[in-house]
Amino acid sequence: MKLIQFASITKKIALAAFGLFLLLFLPVHLGINLCLLRDDGGEWYRNASHFMGTNYIVKVFEIVLLASVLLHICLAIYLTIENWLARPVRYKVRTKTKTPFMSRYMIWTGGIIACFLVLHFINFYFVKLDLVQGKYSASIEQVDKLFQQKAIKLQQGELNEKEQAALMAQYQAISQISPEKMDKSQKNMVNLTKEEVIQYCGEDFKHVEPDFYTMSKELFANKTYSLIYLVVFVVLGFHLYHAINSLAQTLGLSHRKYSPIIDWISVFYAVLVPLGFAIIPLWFMFVK
Template sequence: MSNFLTSSIGKKMLLSISGLFLIAFLCVHLALNLLLIVDNSGELFNIGAHFMATNPIIKIVEPILAIGFIFHIVLASILTLQNRGARPIKYDRRSQAGNCTWSSRNMYILGALVLIFLVIHLWNFWWNIKFPSLGTPLAETIVDGVKMENTYALVAGLFQSSVIYCLLYILGGIFLGLHLTHGFWSAFQSIGFSNQIWRKRLECVAKIFAFIIAAGFSIIPLYFMLGLAN
């Protein structure tokens, strides 16, 4: 078993499992973020953010999620370096382009761009929410008699005050979507859905899913840029 997990196939399977775990998180995160544009008062988003911050199960999952991100990044780096080492002579670009998509050839670069955006995102939001004494203190609000941090004011305020951040957020969503167009179906392929029938189906689902994720994350800053929150 240990030999399998350290083999190239085993590492790809572990990369796929961690990727699917992160995809599940993306769906939850996007669902919460879309509350920003569902309710202009910010109450729904504050309730959702408060639930995520105080729920004991979420608190357990949070460090697991962080480990999952780190594991995915490290394993992807190892596999990329191994693949490059095994192919010292680059394939002809025309032949390469005919055999695979641009996204599949640049998965590591797209992943790195998503990581850069993630760091910026964590610095602006997660850091201030988790460590208000070290960053910008969050104002408090009362929703249905419950006192909670006004997370909506932090998030909406940044989108409304910074066009640059809005554009960065949109780019981050696009890079993430491109990363998922290949990552989604290849993850399932690595865990056993490898025949041609399943591959065609999964490639189709991957494109739809990637578009939904990219559009979902991009529509939020656009909503504030266009002044629709006023």
């Protein structure tokens, strides 16, 4: 493999750099998630999701981020295999050397997080990619706009019979829409299945977005699922606990004065970020 020609330190630095990108992304993700807690029927959360889903700069970063996740994982697996090969015969007595908490198990905590990511992607990200069906939302304004255009066409007699029937069905459906399918601001239709989207918005409606807010709420209503989340966040904490000072070490940032600060940041980060994430399922479990 070509990778072999890179020096061990180069590979390590690459691993760290990909990790760094993920570290930077996590607080962003957390910030958006915390919008869930706002009692606004998901307005902020939906707005944030909308921004993340539609902004072009974010889309570029999304690709970089996905690549980082994949490379971080692949490189970690590759390095681990190399490391195992460096000691073909293992010790009989397990090591009793004291090492920083969880630092030896990065590949295992990382593995658990990777498994969780698959689940997480199926639940959310794949919905966006339209690989999995979820719940959707649509802006009434947009739906209305399309409806108006079609109405004009109808008046000018440009619609055939079939299209006329569809438009009528859509009109009837919308007029009988239940209140749960509307968000608090009455600006969006939410909690829609794929069929309902067609029903309410018409087959050629393009501006449908996944309704992450409803999906989250439903997921967290499931106790088992929330529990899995909580466990994974503890594991994430373990993984992160070693991440930042390890990153500093790998990038050669070691200094008598600053290293203790990095260590503190490391601890704060590893505690606060997973804690922030964990608040959400807890909130849904106990408060809501």
